[in-house]
Amino acid sequence: MINILIGVGGTGAKVVEATMVLLAAGLGPKNLHVGLVDQDNANGNVARTRAFISDYREFRRSWAGSAPDNMIDWKGSGRGEEGLPFCRTEVTELFGDTSTWCPGGDQTTLRNTIGLNLTDKQKDLFDLLFMPGEEEQDLTLGEGYRGRAHVGAAALISKLTDPANPLTANVTELMAGGGSRTQVNIFVVGSAFGGTGAAGFPTIARELNRIRTSRNFTNKGNVAIGGALMLPYFGFAPPDANEKDLVVTTDELLPKTQLALEHYGNLFESEQAFDRFYLVGWDRFFQLGYHQAGNAEQVNPALLPELFAAAGALNFLSGGAELLQPVPAEERVRICARETKHVRWSDFPLPNVQARLGQLLRFATYWRFVVGDLVAQRRPWIGKGNWTHRLSGKTTREDALPGLTALETLLDRILRFGAVIEETALDDWDAGPWRLGAFHDPSHKRQPTDPVRLVRSHPEGPALFSETVRNDDGSEIRRDAAAVFNDLETDEKLEAGGHRGYGRVVAAAFNATRLS
Amino acid sequence: MTGLMRVFWSLLIHMGFILTATVLVYFLGGSENALLEAVRTQYADDPATLEEIRSAAVWKIIDWIVLSLAVSWILSSIWLLLAESQRPRSYQEGGSRRGLWVIFLVISLAAMTFIGWVVIWGNHVQGDLASAVLTASMLILGVSVLLVYWVATAVSVKTVMRPSVPLSNLLPGISKEKA
Numbered sequence: 001m002i003n004i005l006i007g008v009g010g011t012g013a014k015v016v017e018a019t020m021v022l023l024a025a026g027l028g029p030k031n032l033h034v035g036l037v038d039q040d041n042a043n044g045n046v047a048r049t050r051a052f053i054s055d056y057r058e059f060r061r062s063w064a065g066s067a068p069d070n071m072i073d074w075k076g077s078g079r080g081e082e083g084l085p086f087c088r089t090e091v092t093e094l095f096g097d098t099s100t101w102c103p104g105g106d107q108t109t110l111r112n113t114i115g116l117n118l119t120d121k122q123k124d125l126f127d128l129l130f131m132p133g134e135e136e137q138d139l140t141l142g143e144g145y146r147g148r149a150h151v152g153a154a155a156l157i158s159k160l161t162d163p164a165n166p167l168t169a170n171v172t173e174l175m176a177g178g179g180s181r182t183q184v185n186i187f188v189v190g191s192a193f194g195g196t197g198a199a200g201f202p203t204i205a206r207e208l209n210r211i212r213t214s215r216n217f218t219n220k221g222n223v224a225i226g227g228a229l230m231l232p233y234f235g236f237a238p239p240d241a242n243e244k245d246l247v248v249t250t251d252e253l254l255p256k257t258q259l260a261l262e263h264y265g266n267l268f269e270s271e272q273a274f275d276r277f278y279l280v281g282w283d284r285f286f287q288l289g290y291h292q293a294g295n296a297e298q299v300n301p302a303l304l305p306e307l308f309a310a311a312g313a314l315n316f317l318s319g320g321a322e323l324l325q326p327v328p329a330e331e332r333v334r335i336c337a338r339e340t341k342h343v344r345w346s347d348f349p350l351p352n353v354q355a356r357l358g359q360l361l362r363f364a365t366y367w368r369f370v371v372g373d374l375v376a377q378r379r380p381w382i383g384k385g386n387w388t389h390r391l392s393g394k395t396t397r398e399d400a401l402p403g404l405t406a407l408e409t410l411l412d413r414i415l416r417f418g419a420v421i422e423e424t425a426l427d428d429w430d431a432g433p434w435r436l437g438a439f440h441d442p443s444h445k446r447q448p449t450d451p452v453r454l455v456r457s458h459p460e461g462p463a464l465f466s467e468t469v470r471n472d473d474g475s476e477i478r479r480d481a482a483a484v485f486n487d488l489e490t491d492e493k494l495e496a497g498g499h500r501g502y503g504r505v506v507a508a509a510f511n512a513t514r515l516s
Numbered sequence: 517m518t519g520l521m522r523v524f525w526s527l528l529i530h531m532g533f534i535l536t537a538t539v540l541v542y543f544l545g546g547s548e549n550a551l552l553e554a555v556r557t558q559y560a561d562d563p564a565t566l567e568e569i570r571s572a573a574v575w576k577i578i579d580w581i582v583l584s585l586a587v588s589w590i591l592s593s594i595w596l597l598l599a600e601s602q603r604p605r606s607y608q609e610g611g612s613r614r615g616l617w618v619i620f621l622v623i624s625l626a627a628m629t630f631i632g633w634v635v636i637w638g639n640h641v642q643g644d645l646a647s648a649v650l651t652a653s654m655l656i657l658g659v660s661v662l663l664v665y666w667v668a669t670a671v672s673v674k675t676v677m678r679p680s681v682p683l684s685n686l687l688p689g690i691s692k693e694k695a
Binding site: 386463466483489 | 685
């Protein structure tokens with residue numbers, strides 16, 4: 001089975017970021033091709049997700065056998081012995097050596113894209129559809145489509161019609177299933193508001209649908225397309241006076257969304273681009289309290305709805321042959337809602353989220369605040385040393401340093417993601433699924449784009465670890481730090497599998513920090 | 517493994533040390549030469565009395581060994597049961613009973629001294645045995661008390677509490693099990 005995830009625009013990229021966290025938790029399929037499509041190539045949200053994907057891949061590369069003395073076994077023996085769930089999904093960048101495709105280049109405008117060399121009649125039509133000047137025709141698209149979805153859609157369609165564009169070329173090749181009848185699941189995620197996502201989400205989905213239904217397509221009947229549309233869930237502060245006409249304001253979000261949903265309603269009646277369709281919204285707006293039009297400055301904090309959308313993406317991508325079966329139109333759109341005021345594990349539309357994501361956060365905490373120090377300790381002259389020395393055998397820490405560094409970088413991202421989600425959730429969180437507040441750096445000055453920093457070490461690490469994850473009834477996980485420490489010292493099954501060197505340490509720590 | 521099982525393991529180790537120390541002392545004091553020159557001269561023409569004196573003196577030392585190591589076993593058992601009740605979350609917490617371990621060791625050495633004062637000096641055994649034999653016996657017993665307490669606690673204590681026993685990583689443990 002081939003799985004493809006495409007995040008369109010800044011919000012799409014943020015959902016992909018949340019998906020990467022769930023993949024690290026072991027909730028994803030065995031393989032996933034990930035791509036980001038954004039006209040705003042320097043967008044901070046996109047850059048952060050791209051860095052996450054890169055760090056994830058670097059971690060897997062470091063431990064996949066390039067250093068044979070230190071490796072993690074993700075495959076298992078096949079004799080009932082499973083590989084390590086942590087980061088088990090092999091993530092491939094969709095566009096060769098990068099995960100991002102910027103359709104139009106940095107300085108392009110709609111006029112440069114489709115408005116040159118037109119006949120008089122075509123030019124009249126161009127002027128009729130798009131406002132002259134910087135508002136639309138000469139709007140620099142290097143910072144995204146700035147809420148003008150029709151401008152973006154036109155620009156994007158013109159790029160997609162070029163068969164050599166990286167998106168169509170790479171996805172078409174994957175959709176063909178390598179010449180064999182292989183199931184291909186494609187999930188597209190973007191926002192209904194804003195610019196790039198609103199323009200790209202339906203445009204790309206329709207293009208993919210066109211490919212899979214075309215006469216010459218060889219893998220017909222084996223391609224499932226799912227999509228998640230993010231309804232407005234956050235608001236900006238009002239923009240500066242000179243940017244007011246060029247960006248989307250919070251007041252415009254709902255009317256734009258209404259128009260978008262009407263468009264999708266019409267689309268579903270005429271064209272079944274999606275086999276499964278997920279809509280994600282939120283009762284209240286997360287107020288970001290600032291405004292950046294785009295570019296690198298647009299680094300929005302991770303927000304809860306993105307994690308829900310990511311769970312929806314993996315809900316789809318974990319599906320099997322049933323995704324290829326036609327479903328009644330009334331069941332094609334999935335709707336779910338929270339039953340409680342506050343967010344709980346059971347709200348996520350994916351099985352095992354508490355077990356897996358909870359374990360990941362516990363593992364990240366335990367590694368950062370407990371295991372890291374043990375690994376850094378010198379081996380004693382006599383005796384076996386601590387459990388990390390015992391498990392790593394004769395391999396030295398220096399041998400495993402690239403992999404350990406990649407692991408710590410990845411865990412930093414995961415912990416930061418969890419801490420930011422918790423911090424920005426405010427009233428939705430009360431006694432929520434996890435609690436990382438004890439690890440906040442008190443010297444960090446809270447900023448809207450950077451609400452939380454975590455301390456590097458904490459003297460009470462083991463004690464606080466036990467309180468990291470909560471059950472839905474508010475109780476703490478019974479398997480506390482004492483049980484984890486005891487198992488790491490005594491349970492030889494923790495490192496079972498084909499792990500080697502410090503890979504055994506990683507596997508043991510991950511398995512020991514399970515919830516039950 | 518339960519606390520009682522650990523106490524039992526400690527008992528086995530103590531019995532091994534008692535047996536070893538007893539055999540050593542028994543052979544050390546196995547001939548008339550183990551007695552003081554003055555005693556041997558006094559009873560030179562009465563070998564039966566000499567043998568009786570020698571045997572009584574050796575058995576007093578064996579009593580000293582048995583009683584001292586019994587106290588060591590009791591103290592090590594108390595310490596093992598206290599350690600068993602701990603749920604450490606780290607090596608630091610696993611070493612939290614080291615102070616008590618040292619105190620119990622000092623108590624067992626003090627108890628050995630007290631028992632020796634009562635059993636040996638109280639019965640004037642030092643007036644019968646050659647000083648070399650007595651000194652060697654004291655050394656054997658002292659080393660045994662130190663070693664048996666260390667080995668019994670290091671080997672029998674639950675794994676996560678081993679940091680409380682100094683140099684315990686030099687010895688194997690008997691338990692690999694969940695708490």
